[in-house]
Amino acid sequence: MNRRLAAWIVNGLLLGLAGVTLFPLLWMVAASLMPAGESGTYPPPLVPGHPTLDNYRELFAHAGMGRYLANSVLLATAATILSLLFNVAAGYAFAKLRFTGRDRLFKGLVGALVVPSQVAMVPLFLLLKQMGLVNSYGGVIVPGMASIFGIFLVRQYALSIPNELLEAARIDGASELRIFRSIVVPLLKPIIVTLGVFTLLGTWNDFMWPLIVLTDRELYTLPVALAGLAREHVQDNELMMAGSVVTTLPVLLVFIALQRYYIEGLTVGSVKG
Amino acid sequence: MSRRAAAWWFVGPALVVIAVFFILPLLAAFALSLTDFDIYALADLSNLRFVGVRNYLQLLETPLFWHALGNTLYFVVVGVPLSIAMSLGTALLLHSRLARCKGLFRTALFAPVVTTLVAVAVIWRYLFNTRYGFLNYVLSQVGIDPVDWLGDPHWAMPAIIIFAVWKNFGYNMIILLAGLQSIPEELYEAARMDGASYLHRFLHVTLPMLSPLLVMVSILTVAGYFQMFAEPYVMTQGGPLQSTVSVLYFMYEEGFKWWSLGSASAVAFVLFLFVFCVTAVPMRIARRGLPG
Numbered sequence: 001m002n003r004r005l006a007a008w009i010v011n012g013l014l015l016g017l018a019g020v021t022l023f024p025l026l027w028m029v030a031a032s033l034m035p036a037g038e039s040g041t042y043p044p045p046l047v048p049g050h051p052t053l054d055n056y057r058e059l060f061a062h063a064g065m066g067r068y069l070a071n072s073v074l075l076a077t078a079a080t081i082l083s084l085l086f087n088v089a090a091g092y093a094f095a096k097l098r099f100t101g102r103d104r105l106f107k108g109l110v111g112a113l114v115v116p117s118q119v120a121m122v123p124l125f126l127l128l129k130q131m132g133l134v135n136s137y138g139g140v141i142v143p144g145m146a147s148i149f150g151i152f153l154v155r156q157y158a159l160s161i162p163n164e165l166l167e168a169a170r171i172d173g174a175s176e177l178r179i180f181r182s183i184v185v186p187l188l189k190p191i192i193v194t195l196g197v198f199t200l201l202g203t204w205n206d207f208m209w210p211l212i213v214l215t216d217r218e219l220y221t222l223p224v225a226l227a228g229l230a231r232e233h234v235q236d237n238e239l240m241m242a243g244s245v246v247t248t249l250p251v252l253l254v255f256i257a258l259q260r261y262y263i264e265g266l267t268v269g270s271v272k273g
Numbered sequence: 274m275s276r277r278a279a280a281w282w283f284v285g286p287a288l289v290v291i292a293v294f295f296i297l298p299l300l301a302a303f304a305l306s307l308t309d310f311d312i313y314a315l316a317d318l319s320n321l322r323f324v325g326v327r328n329y330l331q332l333l334e335t336p337l338f339w340h341a342l343g344n345t346l347y348f349v350v351v352g353v354p355l356s357i358a359m360s361l362g363t364a365l366l367l368h369s370r371l372a373r374c375k376g377l378f379r380t381a382l383f384a385p386v387v388t389t390l391v392a393v394a395v396i397w398r399y400l401f402n403t404r405y406g407f408l409n410y411v412l413s414q415v416g417i418d419p420v421d422w423l424g425d426p427h428w429a430m431p432a433i434i435i436f437a438v439w440k441n442f443g444y445n446m447i448i449l450l451a452g453l454q455s456i457p458e459e460l461y462e463a464a465r466m467d468g469a470s471y472l473h474r475f476l477h478v479t480l481p482m483l484s485p486l487l488v489m490v491s492i493l494t495v496a497g498y499f500q501m502f503a504e505p506y507v508m509t510q511g512g513p514l515q516s517t518v519s520v521l522y523f524m525y526e527e528g529f530k531w532w533s534l535g536s537a538s539a540v541a542f543v544l545f546l547f548v549f550c551v552t553a554v555p556m557r558i559a560r561r562g563l564p565g
Contacts, residue, residue: 007371014366018381021439024396025384027407031399039399044407090287097280109291114493114552115299116500118521119545122528122538123301124294143294146287176279205389207503208521212529223391227507230395237399244392255387259380262387266444267451 025252032056032242039237055242063239065246067218068225071137072204073250075221079141079203080196086146088192091154092184096161097176106155109148118208125212139213140221144203150195156268157191158184194265197258201251222247302545306538315532328539338540340515341523344430348519349498352434356498357491359438360445365479367446368453379450383443390440394507397436398423401508423509426516433504433517441497445490452486453479488555496552499544520544 027046031039032055034048059065093099094106124143125134133139161184169179185192207223214220220228226243233239255262306328313320332338363382367375385393400407401422409419422432456479464474480487502521505511511518511526520540528537 003371010366010369010371011373014363014372014378014382017363017366018378021382021385021443023407024393024400024439025388027400028392028396040405042405042410044405044410086287086290089283093280093283097276097283099277099280099284102280105288111553112296112299114496114548114556116496116544116548117295118500118502118524119302119541120295120298122524122534122541123298123305125529126305126534127294127298127301142290145294146290148291148295151287170276176276176283180283201387205387205391207391207506208525212525223389223503226389226395227391227503230391230398230507231510240395240399244389244395248389248392251387251389252384255384256380259383263379263383263447266447 025248028241028244028248031238032245034238036236036238039241040235055239056246058239059242059246063229063243064217064225065243068220068222069246071219072222072247075137075140075210076200076203078137079144080199082141082145083147083150083199084192084196087150087195088154088185088188089180090146091151092158092180092188094151094155095158096163096166096184110152113148113152121209121212128213134213135215135219137219140203140210143209144199147199150199153195153198153265153268154188154191158188161187190261190264191268193258194261194268197254197262198265200254201262204251302538302541305535306542308535310533310535310538312532315534324535328536329543331536332539332543337515337518338523341518341520342543344516344518345499345501345520347430348434348437348501349495351431352437352498353491353494355434356438356442356494357445357487359442360449360490361487363442363446364449364453365475367450379447382446385440386443388440390503391507393440394436394504397432397439398508401432401436424513426514429509429513429517433501433508436508437498437501437504441494445494448490449483449486452483456482492552492555496548499548499551520547 030045030047033051033053034045035050035052035054038045038049094102128134128139128142133142165183166179169183174182204221205223206221207227210221210224211227214224217225217228226240226247229243230240307323307325308314309322309324309327311320366372367379367382372378403409403419403421403424406422408422413419420428422428460478460482461474464478469477500521501519502525505517505519505522506525509517511522521544524537524540524544527533527540
């Protein structure tokens with residue numbers, strides 16, 4: 001086959017597919033700027049005739065969107081910080097420190113990696129109820145503070161830290177905590193960013209668990225609130241599109257800014273593992 | 274502080290969290306599935322009774338449970354191959370030496386993966402609208418009559434599968450792309466010397482080199498597709514005629530709408546068994562085939 005023709009086909013296909021993946025997102029933004037009712041006409045309009053921010057105003061003024069946005073920001077940030085504290089320390093220890101039963105323990109954890117977390121949700125709910133954490137921010141964050149996936153990710157990366165470096169520091173009399181803080185953490189920086197982005201996006205996008213554990217509207221995260229609004233306001237296309245923009249734009253921006261780390265993380269977890 | 278003690282300070286907190294908030298509930302799920310835990314037991318634990326396998330027997334007689342199981346299998350059996358095919362196809366395109374602006378295309382194709390499932394499900398609900406949805410508009414341009422995507426029991430699941438493939442294929446695309454990039458170029462050179470066509474090179478170099486990764490990716494995707502929940506929750510609420518009720522959706526309603534927590538745990542355990550059978554067993558076989 002002619003090389004030029006092949007190049008046209010490859011790039012044409014890529015362009016078409018990229019159009020398919022981006023179209024719903026672009027349409028969301030366009031429809032969110034349309035006055036009520038405009039997107040429900042035929043043929044479906046692609047650009048707003050008279051762009052307006054009314055839908056956003058309505059969402060923040062009457063639908064409590066500001067509150068949900070604040071909840072989401074707060075929960076995602078807290079979950080990310082906690083998850084980094086727990087998982088980075090554990091992942092490093094599994095890679096570089098010796099303790100009884102380490103390898104058997106790690107194998108067991110990795111074996112549990114494929115268990116869907118939803119299987120544990122009913123008892124987890126009862127446990128958190130006993131602890132008084134149902135319907136609180138804590139109920140959303142606490143179960144995810146440490147994750148097998150996070151430990152696994154950090155461990156795979158930490159394996160590449162040279163032992164001589166750690167031994168030299170020990171001979172110089174540095175404590176384990178000191179070694180961790182001033183040698184290990186700087187070396188692990190790329191994977192820390194990766195895990196941070198994963199946790200941030202994961203917590204932000206999570207739906208089923210917050211739906212179960214939060215009952216007060218005041219505490220809802222964006223996805224839970226949006227799902228509720230979408231069930232109530234089936235006809236308000238434009239309003240719902242504005243809600244979707246508020247929910248999904250922050251994570252898209254975080255991803256675009258840090259995509260190098262995110263995409264590296266995906267391949268650390270699979271190809272090299 | 275000794276090194277050994279230090280190690281426990283590093284792993285201890287994470288292990289405690291995982292043990293208390295994951296392993297313990299996992300074991301409790303099985304115990305709970307053997308009880309009649311309901312709203313009365315929720316109020317006062319003395320109402321709790323051990324009922325053996327009664328919850329499981331009752332599930333077998335619940336038509337909705339079978340519906341949910343059938344729908345979920347439909348979603349997995351049709352959705353996963355489509356999803357993997359899209360991932361592989363786009364990974365090959367991005368890997369092609371002829372492709373331009375690879376970084377840009379990669380970001381665009383991957384974007385749906387990082388979006389919020391609930392938010393994009395809301396978007397697609399409107400794209401699927403029978404009267405003014407964009408999909409039917411496009412179809413009408415090529416002379417196809419409007420399809421009642423989310424209102425027709427025969428079309429609701431295909432619609433959700435289209436949506437799920439759009440949302441998920443980018444994830445495996447990235448992993449397969451990394452796999453393609455790790456295939457040694459010499460193998461292709463040798464094949465080219467022998468005069469192998471593109472199709473031949475794909476069938477005799479790319480596929481065999483990629484197959485361990487393809488198996489792994491497929492297993493993980495199957496496990497992921499078994500966890501379908503937000504899609505029907507937002508787009509169809511399980512309807513029409515319960516054609517999109519998934520196992521997890523059924524578990525959610527059973528447990529957190531009707532508060533039959535014993536029965537919901539039985540559903541969760543059945544889900545666990547399914548996922549275990551389709552992941553752990555093939556994974557073990559696949560590992561045996563891998564060197565090292």
